[in-house]
Amino acid sequence: MSNIGRTLKSFPKLFWVANTIELLERFAWYGFFMLFANYLTSSLDAGGLELSQAQKGIIMGFGTGILYFLPIITGSIADKFGYRRVLFVAFIVYTTAFIAMPLFKSFTGVFFIYLYLALGAALFKPIISATVAKTTNDSNASIGFGIFYMMVNLGAFFGPLVTLLFKNSSYTLVFYISAGIVALNFILLLFYKEPELEKNDDTLATAISKVFKNILVVLKDFKFVLFLLIVAGFWTMYNQLFFTLPVFIKQWVDTSSMFDFFAQYAPFFSENYGAGDGQMEAEFITNLDALYIIIFQIIVSAIVMKWRPLKTMMTGFLVCSIGMALTLTTQNVLYTLVAIYVFAIGEMAGSPKITEYIGRIAPPDKKALYMGYSFIPVFIGNVFAGIISGNVYQIMSDKTQFVQQEMASRGITLSEGLTQDEYFSTAAQKLDMSTSELTNFLWDKYDPSSIWKVLLFIGLFAVVALFFYDKNLRKSEAK
The missing domain is CATH 1.20.1250.20 (MFS general substrate transporter like domains)
Known part of the structure; x- marks a missing residue:
């Protein structure tokens, strides 16, 4: 048997279960996230929300940032209550957030439902990487984490390819597909055996306080x-x-x-x-x-x-x-x-x-x-x-901003209530241009x-x- 074959056989079943969970989670995440910026800012008649670029930046920047900050706390929660339990909660949050996302259309509503989704991701994120670490050793860790990162990229690639097939029908379907994919992990949890954790008698409050004390240690x-x-x-x-x-x-x-x-x-x-x-x-x-x-x-x-x-x-x-x-x-x-x-x-x-x-x-x-x-x-x-x-x-x-500036500079007022796409098409007609000609004109001028x-x-x-x-x-x- 080759060395690589022996190495692959050395991984326990939990390692492969964890990697499959990671694959499905990344599939669901990137399936919506790659489309998220255009969903937030596209025209209403294209299924988007017509939020401003600035509002998009707040939602995606701060919301995703929180996702990467919270694991220092959620990691302590997982250590205290067990990986399997916290994964179960994470998938509940994930699934309900994806299902609820299309129901919110305002900046405030989308911002808070995205923070809720980020909470699910933050609960999930430290657990699977820790599981991979606990199911590998010095002899196979390099290949083990290589497989783990391969799963991340496979999910990141195939997720958007699947959801894009349904984008033109409805963005709502994109979120439902992500909900369905991540919900498959409830089945995999049946095969997820709790890894051995170090005994810790600290209360949750004590564990979290240690987290922030450790931040001070690092900052020094x-x-x-x-x-x-x-x-x-x-x-x-x-x-x-x-x-x-x-x-x-x-x-x-x-x-x-x-x-x-x-x-x-x-x-x-x-x-x-x-x-x-x-x-x-x-x-x-x-x-x-x-x-x-x-x-x-x-x-x-x-x-x-x-x-x-x-x-x-x-x-x-x-x-x-x-x-x-x-x-x-x-x-x-x-x-x-x-x-x-x-x-x-x-x-x-x-x-x-x-x-x-x-x-x-x-x-x-x-x-x-x-x-x-x-x-x-x-x-x-x-x-x-x-x-x-x-x-x-x-x-x-921002093209939407530029066309509005251009029309204002020419003293041309368009009807209120137009969607982004309708506004752009009407502006092109007023300027005796096609939409592609207007795009090129704005590109050259602005x-x-x-x-x-x-x-x-x-x-x-x-x-x-x-x-x-x-x-x-x-x-x-x-x-």
């Missing part, structure tokens, strides 16, 4: 905190893949050449992932990032395996920043596809090394503590990503692609800061 390590703040810049830029890019593609990028290609050579894709107007769905294009990772992650990991973590992160952050900036510079979908590939290469090189580096710099007696607080840059990155994709995007790149400078600056700042961090760190170690 200036070197570690500085690293986390630098990495937050990477996550701010990275999250634009979900927060900004789908909206930018929908508003500005001409995807007709891609649609025509599929219509001629692979009609399944144009028929099922076309937007109905000779264009491809924006989320179908952004979802290629996950496909690139599935195909190339092992190759990229092999190349950077022996590189120093900080060097790898600097390289990855730089490539990632260039890739994300390039996605927002053109109306040509072919350039967008290449830019997403560049972004994915940087993501594959830099992102996995963050966790590896934290494990290396953590004091021997505080490794678990430090790893547990690696959520901080993700939390901060989501909050700032919401600001960039919200207020900043609305000012610099330069929405200029937002690429903001994202590139954030990414480059993280790279330069990491360079000086590394330089000073090595200098201090040499003394």
